[in-house]
Amino acid sequence: MSITIEDISKHLNISVSTVSKALNGYTDVSSKTKERVAMAARELGYQPSAAARNLRRQRTDKIGFVFNNSLMYIGDYFAEIIVGATSEAESQGNNIVLYTNEGDSPASLQKLVRTREVDGFVLVWNHVPAPIIDMLLAESVPFVILGRRVSHPAASFIAPDNYQGALQLMQHLYNLGHRRIGFTTRPSMAYTNEDRFNAYKDFLTQVDIPVDPDLIIETKIEPRSGYQAANRLLDLPDPPTAIFAFHDYVAIDAHQAILDRGLRIPHDVALAGFDGLRTSLITSPPITTVRQPLVEIGRASISALLTLMRQGNHAPIQQTLPVKLQVRQSTAG
Amino acid sequence: MSITIEDISKHLNISVSTVSKALNGYTDVSSKTKERVAMAARELGYQPSAAARNLRRQRTDKIGFVFNNSLMYIGDYFAEIIVGATSEAESQGNNIVLYTNEGDSPASLQKLVRTREVDGFVLVWNHVPAPIIDMLLAESVPFVILGRRVSHPAASFIAPDNYQGALQLMQHLYNLGHRRIGFTTRPSMAYTNEDRFNAYKDFLTQVDIPVDPDLIIETKIEPRSGYQAANRLLDLPDPPTAIFAFHDYVAIDAHQAILDRGLRIPHDVALAGFDGLRTSLITSPPITTVRQPLVEIGRASISALLTLMRQGNHAPIQQTLPVKLQVRQSTAG
DNA sequence: TTGTAAGCGTTATCAT
DNA sequence: ATGATAACGCTTACAA
Numbered sequence: 001m002s003i004t005i006e007d008i009s010k011h012l013n014i015s016v017s018t019v020s021k022a023l024n025g026y027t028d029v030s031s032k033t034k035e036r037v038a039m040a041a042r043e044l045g046y047q048p049s050a051a052a053r054n055l056r057r058q059r060t061d062k063i064g065f066v067f068n069n070s071l072m073y074i075g076d077y078f079a080e081i082i083v084g085a086t087s088e089a090e091s092q093g094n095n096i097v098l099y100t101n102e103g104d105s106p107a108s109l110q111k112l113v114r115t116r117e118v119d120g121f122v123l124v125w126n127h128v129p130a131p132i133i134d135m136l137l138a139e140s141v142p143f144v145i146l147g148r149r150v151s152h153p154a155a156s157f158i159a160p161d162n163y164q165g166a167l168q169l170m171q172h173l174y175n176l177g178h179r180r181i182g183f184t185t186r187p188s189m190a191y192t193n194e195d196r197f198n199a200y201k202d203f204l205t206q207v208d209i210p211v212d213p214d215l216i217i218e219t220k221i222e223p224r225s226g227y228q229a230a231n232r233l234l235d236l237p238d239p240p241t242a243i244f245a246f247h248d249y250v251a252i253d254a255h256q257a258i259l260d261r262g263l264r265i266p267h268d269v270a271l272a273g274f275d276g277l278r279t280s281l282i283t284s285p286p287i288t289t290v291r292q293p294l295v296e297i298g299r300a301s302i303s304a305l306l307t308l309m310r311q312g313n314h315a316p317i318q319q320t321l322p323v324k325l326q327v328r329q330s331t332a333g
Numbered sequence: 334m335s336i337t338i339e340d341i342s343k344h345l346n347i348s349v350s351t352v353s354k355a356l357n358g359y360t361d362v363s364s365k366t367k368e369r370v371a372m373a374a375r376e377l378g379y380q381p382s383a384a385a386r387n388l389r390r391q392r393t394d395k396i397g398f399v400f401n402n403s404l405m406y407i408g409d410y411f412a413e414i415i416v417g418a419t420s421e422a423e424s425q426g427n428n429i430v431l432y433t434n435e436g437d438s439p440a441s442l443q444k445l446v447r448t449r450e451v452d453g454f455v456l457v458w459n460h461v462p463a464p465i466i467d468m469l470l471a472e473s474v475p476f477v478i479l480g481r482r483v484s485h486p487a488a489s490f491i492a493p494d495n496y497q498g499a500l501q502l503m504q505h506l507y508n509l510g511h512r513r514i515g516f517t518t519r520p521s522m523a524y525t526n527e528d529r530f531n532a533y534k535d536f537l538t539q540v541d542i543p544v545d546p547d548l549i550i551e552t553k554i555e556p557r558s559g560y561q562a563a564n565r566l567l568d569l570p571d572p573p574t575a576i577f578a579f580h581d582y583v584a585i586d587a588h589q590a591i592l593d594r595g596l597r598i599p600h601d602v603a604l605a606g607f608d609g610l611r612t613s614l615i616t617s618p619p620i621t622t623v624r625q626p627l628v629e630i631g632r633a634s635i636s637a638l639l640t641l642m643r644q645g646n647h648a649p650i651q652q653t654l655p656v657k658l659q660v661r662q663s664t665a666g
Numbered sequence: 667t668t669g670t671a672a673g674c675g676t677t678a679t680c681a682t
Numbered sequence: 683a684t685g686a687t688a689a690c691g692c693t694t695a696c697a698a
Contacts, residue, residue: 002447004675015685020677030683045443050450051393052675054384055690062430069420075412075611082411083402086433095450096431097395100419110378114335117383117428252615259617278408282585284592284617337691348669353693363667385691388674 003046011040023048063089063305064118066099066109068125070221074249076277077294081124081146084298092306094119106135113139120305122146126186128155142308146301149195149320156308156317158301160292162274165323166199166244169272169290172325173242174207176332178270182215182233182240184226184250193246196274200244215240219250226253234261234269242270242331248280249273251287255330271330276323285329292323336379344373356381396422396638397451399432399442401458403554407582409610410627414457414479417631425639427452439468446472453642455479455634459519461488475641479634482528482653489641489650491634493625495607498656499532499577502605502623505658506575507540509665511603515548515566515573517559517583526579529607533577548573552583559586567594567602575603575664581613582606584620588663604663609656618662625656 005023009016014033022029022037040046054060065085067078082096089096097118102109103125109132113121120142123132128145133152136143145157173181183200186193201211217232219225226245230253233240243258245251251273258269265271265285273280276291304317338356342349347366355362355370373379387393398418400411415429422429430451435442436458442465446454453475456465461478466485469476478490506514516533519526534544550565552558559578563586566573576591578584584606591602598604598618606613609624637650 002449005677006675016676017678017686018684021684024677028683033683045447047444047447049388049675050448051384051387051391052690053677055382055388055674055692056676056678058384058690060384069416075410076408078415079408079411082431083433086431087402090432090434098415098419098429098431099423100416101423111380114378114380115383116335279612279615282612282615338693339691349692350670350694351668354668357693361667366667382691385674386693388676388690389692389694391674 002049003044004049005046007044008037008040008046011044012036058116059119060117061094062097062118063094063302064099064112064121065096066102066121066123066125068103069100070126073221073223074247074275074277076279077275078124080294081298084295084300085122085302086298088299088302089306092302094302094306096302103132106131110135110139113141120144120309122301122305140312142305142312144301144305144308144317146297148193149318154316156304158297158304158317158319158321160297160323161320162193162195162323163199165274165290165292165325166196167203168325169244169274169288170200170203172288172327173244173270173272173331174203176242176270178240178242179209180212180215180238180240180242182217182230182243184217184219184229184233184243184245184254186246187218187220196246219246223249224253226250227257230254230257231261234258234263240269242266242272245271245273247273248275248277248287248289251280251289251330252283255283255287265330266332276326281328283330288328288331289326290323291326293321297321335382336377337382338379340377341370341373341379344377345369391449392452393450394427395430395451396427396635397432397445397454398429399435399454399456399458401436402433403459406554406556407580407608407610409612410608411457413627414631417628417633418455418635419631421632421635422639425635427635427639429635436465439464443468443472446474453477453638455638473645475638475645477634477638477641477650479630481526482651487649489637491630491637491650491652491654493630493656494653495526495528495656496532498607498623498625498658499529500536501658502577502607502621503533503536505621505660506577506603506605506664507536509575509603511573511575512542513545513548513571513573513575515550515563515576517550517552517562517566517576517578517587519579520551520553529579552579556582557586559583560590563587563590564594567591567596573602575599575605578604578606580606581608581610581620581622584622584663585612585616588616588620598663599665609659614661616663621661621664622659623656624659626654630654 005016005019009019019037022034102112122144124146133155149159204211217229219229245254272288274290276289280287280289308314338349338352342352352370355367419429435445455477457479466488482492537544550562552562578587605621607623609622613620613622641647
């Protein structure tokens with residue numbers, strides 16, 4: 001089959017243990033044999049068997065990246081995170097393994113955990129249910145939640161500052177004179193973007209505007225659902241003068257809906273999204289949004305996870321990364 | 334540490350081999366002990382150690398997905414492929430491991446191959462150099478090239494029908510009366526999309542239009558390079574009446590350039606892209622494109638690879654998937 | 667039908 | 683400085 005440590009050992013008439021030590025840079029090996037071993041390894045094209053190593057070291061240098069397929073609808077979002085995550089992982093000698101179907105129940109993820117085929121997990125879900133977190137903690141496997149805060153004190157997460165971002169956006173709309181601002185949210189089942197929604201409500205309360213339930217529309221996960229949401233808002237007897245879509249793709253749907261009604265952006269209706277995906281720049285007019293540092297979020301999540309992995313008793317890492325309001329013509333005009 | 338097969342064996346006073354056989358559905362185990370073992374396994378929360386299994390079976394049930402980071406600029410492209418690939422892999426009991434830095438040289442990829450940490454590879458590169466293919470064949474590791482044809486008879490690939498797609502697009506533009514059609518290509522170093530370019534040239538030759546080198550502009554990989562390319566075309570003394578961009582993101586750049594010059598699409602200049610990414614639908618006017626079945630390409634590449642993996646002497650799988658012209662307002666108006 | 671034992675390729679402990 | 687050997691947790695001849 002393939003070259004093993006034993007081949008080198010025979011080749012040089014040296015014991016396997018010495019070869020192993022030489023290869024792994026132990027100090028109790030003469031530099032002469034070290035050289036000989038290195039030479040032979042190169043010559044024979046030796047690479048250690050990952051499986052054997054994993055078994056012996058009880059660790060795989062692999063990180064599980066658990067996400068759900070609905071991310072497909074947000075290609076840019078996913079891609080930027082992956083780029084940040086893979087480059088950080090690889091620079092630290094780890095690789096990323098993708099999993100999409102393990103998030104359904106704690107049980108299926110638990111099975112995966114127990115195979116020990118990866119050393120830790122990054123969870124990329126709209127919502128991470130408490131039972132999942134409890135299970136992971138009980139299994140004492142390192143994990144980091146990416147993209148949203150969770151209230152569990154023992155869980156680590158790397159999240160954008162959704163609250164401040166949404167607050168800034170509301171302030172921006174308010175400064176432009178908007179007083180009736182529509183909000184398209186996600187289905188209430190998933191508590192996702194609670195922060196964005198809370199900021200919406202908190203800001204209105206701050207400036208003494210009552211929160212009008214008519215102005216809050218739930219969208220579905222499916223593409224194009226933002227289209228209907230915008231139409232429902234604009235069908236109101238007293239429609240909003242601005243729409244805050246909970247993420248850019250919904251904003252793009254809304255953009256289409258508004259134009260299809262013959263309205264102008266921002267003259268008749270102002271429009272803003274969230275996330276800062278490249279796509280939001282492409283519409284005409286380009287859409288005001290809140291940029292979250294996705295590559296950095298991907299990178300930081302791996303970095304945090306590796307810290308947790310290397311130091312088993314490390315305190316939870318809970319990091320909120322700053323976001324940035326990007327004013328464009330969909331509101332500024 | 335964690336529950337092993339030996340724990341079950343002790344728990345039931347049964348030998349480990351019997352437990353293993355029971356767990357793996359061998360026929361020479363009494364159904365009674367099978368039940369007892371299954372019960373105990375569930376009770377103890379047993380999951381087989383992936384590392385031990387991998388070592389013994391000489392196989393990991395993992396697939397390496399090797400891509401380069403420039404795909405970040407095309408998030409939708411990457412995401413759709415990943416979705417198709419992961420779902421197919423998982424439905425067949427495999428998982429995908431991501432690698433981004435191994436493509437630089439045959440040597441670095443060879444190192445990875447020899448660790449045997451994955452059973453096969455999908456290569457997602459603009460261009461796969463011949464030395465890499467030769468190396469992979471020499472290592473006799475199963476691999477599939479995704480997204481483009483290669484001429485090597487022993488290499489497997491799953492690719493969209495770039496040639497036919499580009500031909501259809503040219504025919505469409507020709508039917509609309511366009512006779513001077515600009516083409517933005519990639520840097521010549523990477524032979525990527527040779528097929529699209531060849532179709533462009535072949536079509537023109539077919540209809541007796543000389544291929545004008547002025548109408549062929551190289552773009553860089555970086556974002557926004559399509560902007561300059563379009564401007565160079567439109568600066569020509571005899572500018573094209575239509576532009577065929579080699580992929581959608583370049584088309585989107587060109588779209589911007591055209592509008593910035595105060596020209597109308599398609600009235601003054603018609604514009605078409607390639608790939609059928611969702612983003613091409615978002616501009617106004619939406620851009621005519623050739624849709625390639627990305628999810629299916631991802632799926633099929635894994636499916637092909639698994640076939641090769643399971644049948645070591647299987648003939649190379651070379652599959653060209655049909656694409657579809659999507660006429661939109663950037664040409665049709 | 668069940669059990670014994672070898673082996674997968676490493677790393678790490680303990681002698682030498 | 684080097685080597686013999688056990689162990690990691692599983693699968694699979696082979697024996698009983």
